Amino acid sequence: MSYQVPANSPYVPCPRCQGLNVTPVKFTWWGGAVGPRILKLVKCQQCGLSYKGKTGQSPTRDIVIYTVVIFAIVFALSLLATI
Ligand SMILES: [Zn+2]
Secondary structure (H helix, E strand, O other): OOOOOOOOOOOOOOOOOOOOOEEEOOOEOOOEOOHHHHOOEEEEOOOOOEEEOOOOOOOHHHHHHHHHHHHHHHHHHHHHHHO
């Protein structure tokens, strides 16, 4: 199965229901307003699935990487602040 980007949409169809009615995710609990934009996260309006709009892949792995990186940055800054 391949995910071809339709000419009228910048995103691939929903990998679960093949729906084309997807909208960009504006805000998430793990990434605020920035995280979903970096991952180009979209949400299917038909079945509610969130996925990466360019590839149709699950964002789970990227969310983990993103939160680890953010945590590391915050941790490093808090260390610097105590010096
Ligand atoms: Zn769907």
